[in-house]
Amino acid sequence: MRKIYVIGIGAGDPDHLTLQAAKAIGRTDVFFLLDKGEAKESMIELRRGILKAYGKPGRRIAEGRDPDRDRTPADYEGTIADWRHRRSEVTEALIREHLLDGETGAFLVWGDPSLYDSTIAILDEILARGGTRFDYEVIPGISSVSALAAKHRIGVNRVGRPFQVTTGRRLAEEWPANVDDVIVMLDAQQTFGTVDAQDVDIYWGAYIGTPDEMLVSGPLAEVADEIRRVRAEARARHGWIMDTYLLRRRP
Incomplete structure (x- = not known):
């Protein structure tokens, strides 16, 4: 066999x-x-x-x-x-x-x-x-979700609260119900830009674990444009991009 x-x-x-x-x-x-x-x-x-x-x-x-x-x-x-x-x-x-x-x-x-x-x-x-x-x-291997959290030195979940891993396509439809921590993968359309940015932080990373790694974090309203800029420049330079991010509502 x-x-x-x-x-x-x-x-x-x-x-x-x-x-x-x-x-x-x-x-x-x-x-x-x-x-x-x-x-x-x-x-x-x-x-x-x-x-x-x-x-x-x-x-x-x-x-x-x-x-x-x-x-x-x-x-x-x-x-x-x-x-x-x-x-x-x-x-x-x-x-x-x-x-x-x-x-x-x-x-x-x-x-x-x-x-x-x-x-x-x-x-x-x-x-x-x-x-x-x-x-x-x-x-099994170390996922980009685990690597993203480690690079930003954060926990994926908060005490007693759920989180959800989803795609940009699903996030564009709606923010998941009863969840304040959303990890987004496969988002070529940069759907974070459509989210109500009030009281939301983002932890974003691309090419995680490679020499081309890029990390951006902060209030979504303040760093969304920076993420768009560095993402576009990196994709033009490499011809491809693999990125993941966590959206976190503040209490």
């Missing part, structure tokens, strides 16, 4: 790698990478650095092209379902071609595989089709 690891590698700092993840990388024969184009080459290079540090001699890399998708679709859920299906076909082809019987493969996943990542769902879809057999194991 072939085995696949789904390994959380943290938000960008190679030191975020857990001992469990490092050991799994050292046991892996084939690493699967989906290329997102030239703009994401630096993300691929960070993964290659991890493989150089922890991978075993003779390890192999199998690369495929990540399918394109509409970033502003009218039917969001349908578009994502179609993209995941096409991604599963690319992934299955890589596994069938490059992972031999008795070998171990791995996907290196940014942050934690259980938080806004599609790899687990894609592997389940491949197994459900029944044409390719393997076993897989998920190894």
Whole structure:
């Protein structure tokens, strides 16, 4: 039986790698990478650095092209379902071609595989089709949520009070009910700018754990424009951006 690891590698700092993840990388024969184009080459290079540090001699890399998708679709859920299906076909082809019987493969996943990542769902879809057999194991990683809180030296939650992790798309619809601490991911539209900024603080971070890390915090009304400016400059410079933020209502 072939085995696949789904390994959380943290938000960008190679030191975020857990001992469990490092050991799994050292046991892996084939690493699967989906290329997102030239703009994401630096993300691929960070993964290659991890493989150089922890991978075993003779390890192999199998690369495929990540399918394109509409970033502003009218039917969001349908578009994502179609993209995941096409991604599963690319992934299955890589596994069938490059992972031999008795070998171990791995996907290196940014942050934690259980938080806004599609790899687990894609592997389940491949197994459900029944044409390719393997076993897989998920190894947790440090999420961008944890890294953001650590960098700002804050707790994600406050005593006896809930918090919610959501997306920019959902925040644009409404602030979650009965929650004063909202962590926002996948927000290409900078939805914090649509929030009623009265009595709200923001803790924002981009490229967390990398040499390009940027952090901004303070009252939302005072720092929103600064975040927009540095975010736009960074995205133009790198061609991509990964950012996360916490919105916190004051008592």
